[in-house]
Every structure is written in C-alpha cells, then in structure tokens.
Amino acid sequence: MREIALYIHVPFCIQKCRYCDFVSYPYLQPESISDYFKVLTQELQIRTENDKLQNVVLKSIYFGGGTPSLVSPEILNDFLLLLRQNFRFSESIEITVEANPGTLNSEKIREFAHLGVNRLSIGIQSFQNRFLSFLGRAYREKEVHNLLTELIDTGLFLNWSFDLMYGLPFQTFSDWKKEMEHLLMYQPPHFSLYNLTLSHQVPLRIFLKKHFALFPGQDWEASIYRWTQQILRKYGYRRYEISNFAKPGYECLHNLTYWRNQEYLGLGVSSSSYLGGIRMRNASTLSHYQKRIKNCQSPVVTKDILNLKQKLAEEMILALRTSEGVETEKLFKTYPESLVQEKLIQLEDFAQSHFIHEREGRWILTSRGTLIANQLFLEILD
Known part of the structure; x- marks a missing residue:
C-alpha cells in the first residue's frame, strides 16, 4: 500500500516575526481562517484527482505555518474528518500541530487531543524577553512558561517538541546556558536547535548589514552547537538530524519522510509536494493560490522532474x-x-x-x- 505524508500550510500569524521568510499573513479576523480552510477543501479534491491519490495511506499529518494553533478545534475537526473520508489513516499515524505561546491554553490542548492530534511542536525560540522582543515574537517569557506548564499538567501529550534559536546579537554563553537550563527543566521528548539565518527578504537582514559586529559569529555558533550536543547526550537525547534531537522513540515521523526522500503531499499556499519523483510547489501568494482554486485549477505552479x-x-x-x-x-x-x-x-x-x-x-x-x-x-x- 502506498504511504505518504501530508503537510498543510496555515499562513496566519498574530504578527510577522522579523526573521521569518515563510509565507504568512496577519490574523485579522476568524473568518480568514474559516475561508482559507474552505479553499483547502477544494484543493484537496483537485489534488486527489490530479495526482491519483485516492488509495493512499497517510502516515503523518503536519499542520505548519504560520501559527496553526490559531485554528479553532471545530475547523480542525471538520478538516480531519474530511481527510478520513478521502484517505486511510495509518494505525500509527502522527498528527502534529505547530503552536505558539499565547495562542494555546489547557482547554484548547484538551480539545486538540480529543480530535486525535497526538503531537505538538511549540515555537519558543527563546526563554528571555530581550531576545523574544528582538526577534519580533508576539509573546513574552511568562507566556512560554505558562504554556509548557499547562501542557505538562494536562498529561495528554507524551509527544511534543519545542525549538530554540542561537546566534542572536549580544547573545553570550551565559545567555545560552540559561536557555538550556529551561530546556532541561521541562525535558521535551523532542527538541530542535536552529542558528539565526536571515534571508534577503526579512527586516532583520538590514539590521545585520548595519550591525554585523553585534552578532556572535560562526566560531561562537560552532562552539555552542558542539557544547549543546554534549549536554543533550548526557540527558538521553540523540541527535538524529543536524538540527533535531529526540529521546528514543520520539523522532518526528513526518520530518523523517523528508529526510528519507519519501513521498509527501503539501496543501495550502506555497506548499511543496514530492510525488512520483516530481517536486511541485504551490502558488506563493494567498491571492494567486485562492484564484487558481476558485477557477478549479491546481495551485501547483512549478514542477521539477529530477x-x-x-x-x-x-x-x-x-x-x-x-x-x-x-x-x-x-x-x-x-x-x-x-x-x-x-x-x-x-x-x-x-x-x-x-x-x-x-x-x-x-x-x-x-x-x-x-x-x-x-x-x-x-x-x-x-
């Protein structure tokens, strides 16, 4: 039986982070998300037919963004029901929702778990207010701790992850040590580690050009990366991918699909797919994406046959x-x-x-x- 992974891009955020080059838009009213999921429903029908996906089994579903935790449980429930009507679910299916502090509480955590979501990936980036402010995150340290405490207290998610970022201006070893102390206090089963990388399109790129000397530099980043690996190893984490660490059995099944070069379908604006040896990418703006769907066209605008x-x-x-x-x-x-x-x-x-x-x-x-x-x-x- 043909198994694939499914990625759904939810492009709405409370505010755009200053380093982010993902396709995202301001979350202005709830209708924007409900309207978007109606278009996703249409895309699902188009892609299932065009890409001959009627008999596939889904081994993982990943709601990425953007900030998918802004989606209401009702909308998420309807979409998961639709997926069950169109595909078979693997018995060991992994269903992940990305979440940001300030958009998720214990009630919503319980509702997501009730719907079958069995993994949360929380975008934290830092436990320190000055770095959160610099990055343009829409929450502060207190909200980070509140969310992690509520998540652990519910006891509903054994599988969850968060990420941290290093290589920030004025960041010292002492600062990074504090980040790691918080990580080890909460002991997430899975952890992602990223250095700050700025594309030419993001606001912080201008800051980097003007204040390059404020950034730690590659040698410092390399030493932090090596030190972090050593610490995590002592606490039972295994580096199973360059930027990802997990305790045994908690590796992200969805991301392993990418790294093992296996098939996946991407739905939503700017999403990528890899099916039948062909790499495909959807329209990269929301207006273009919606226009194609409303005209009953596939949103795929580029295909690369390798x-x-x-x-x-x-x-x-x-x-x-x-x-x-x-x-x-x-x-x-x-x-x-x-x-x-x-x-x-x-x-x-x-x-x-x-x-x-x-x-x-x-x-x-x-x-x-x-x-x-x-x-x-x-x-x-x-």
Whole structure:
C-alpha cells in the first residue's frame, strides 16, 4: 500500500516575526481562517484527482505555518474528518500541530487531543524577553512558561517538541546556558536547535548589514552547537538530524519522510509536494493560490522532474543530514553504478578530511562534518 505524508500550510500569524521568510499573513479576523480552510477543501479534491491519490495511506499529518494553533478545534475537526473520508489513516499515524505561546491554553490542548492530534511542536525560540522582543515574537517569557506548564499538567501529550534559536546579537554563553537550563527543566521528548539565518527578504537582514559586529559569529555558533550536543547526550537525547534531537522513540515521523526522500503531499499556499519523483510547489501568494482554486485549477505552479543524477545527489544530501547516513547498498540498488561510484569518491574524500566516516556500509557525518554540512552538500550537488 502506498504511504505518504501530508503537510498543510496555515499562513496566519498574530504578527510577522522579523526573521521569518515563510509565507504568512496577519490574523485579522476568524473568518480568514474559516475561508482559507474552505479553499483547502477544494484543493484537496483537485489534488486527489490530479495526482491519483485516492488509495493512499497517510502516515503523518503536519499542520505548519504560520501559527496553526490559531485554528479553532471545530475547523480542525471538520478538516480531519474530511481527510478520513478521502484517505486511510495509518494505525500509527502522527498528527502534529505547530503552536505558539499565547495562542494555546489547557482547554484548547484538551480539545486538540480529543480530535486525535497526538503531537505538538511549540515555537519558543527563546526563554528571555530581550531576545523574544528582538526577534519580533508576539509573546513574552511568562507566556512560554505558562504554556509548557499547562501542557505538562494536562498529561495528554507524551509527544511534543519545542525549538530554540542561537546566534542572536549580544547573545553570550551565559545567555545560552540559561536557555538550556529551561530546556532541561521541562525535558521535551523532542527538541530542535536552529542558528539565526536571515534571508534577503526579512527586516532583520538590514539590521545585520548595519550591525554585523553585534552578532556572535560562526566560531561562537560552532562552539555552542558542539557544547549543546554534549549536554543533550548526557540527558538521553540523540541527535538524529543536524538540527533535531529526540529521546528514543520520539523522532518526528513526518520530518523523517523528508529526510528519507519519501513521498509527501503539501496543501495550502506555497506548499511543496514530492510525488512520483516530481517536486511541485504551490502558488506563493494567498491571492494567486485562492484564484487558481476558485477557477478549479491546481495551485501547483512549478514542477521539477529530477533526472537520476539529481535524484541521487538529493537522496545523499537528505540522508547525510540524519544519523542514519547514506546506505551504500541502497544506492547501488537504485541508481546506475557509474553515478554511484562517482559520488562514493566524493564521500571518500570527505572521510579523509574527517567530515564523515563509514560504519557498516553507511556514510555518516562526524561532529566536525555537521559544522560545515552545507558546504559538503554543495559539493555533492555539483
């Protein structure tokens, strides 16, 4: 039976964060979300038909954003019912909702759990007000602690995650140590760690250009990353992907689909899909997305059919992000020997520089390699 993952983009936020380059819009009235989910319903019907998805099994559902925790339980319930009518759900299905402090309380947590949501991913970024303010987050430290306390007190979610960000202006080791103390106090089963990365489109990019010296720098970030890995390992966390750590059994099944280069369907504005070896992307503005749906057109505006060399490079890069690494035998079974041999020469070169190592037929990034992973990936793409 064909299994896929499903991603639903909810593009509404209380306010736009200063570092965010995801497609999102101000949440001005409840009708905007209900209207959007009506359009999502239409897209689901179009995509199910166009992409021949009538008989697939969903192994994971991920509501990302934006701020999906702004969605009412009633709307979420209706959409999950619709999905059950169109697809089979795996017995071990993972259903994740991303949430921000200030948009979720104990009552809503209980309602989401009652609907079958079994995983929450909470966007925290920092436990310190001055960093939250700098990033443009719409909540403060007190709301972060309130949400985590309520979540734990309900006892309804064994599987949940939050993320923190490092590499912020004026951030010191002492500041980061405080963040880690809060993390270890709450002991989330899953944790994501990101350094501040600013695209050219975001407001903080201008600040970065003017005040570059205020940012810690790559050497500091590398030392923080290494230190954090060591601390988390002591407390039972395993780094299963470059930016993601989990206690055994709490790895994010949905994200593993991406890193294992498996199929997924993306619904909503700007969402991406990977089906039948084709990468697809929806219209990137809400008006364009809605217009296409209302005209009974697929919202997919770009399709990229990868050749074997591109597929091989992508699969290797995605696999190297994980602790599973690249499996040599699988490559030879899937791709022409000449292409695989060419890439293995690259991996051997990386191994001589101690950026990766081979273990039982798998090529895995070393701790040193994770620090320059993007550079290695660019070489694999060439």
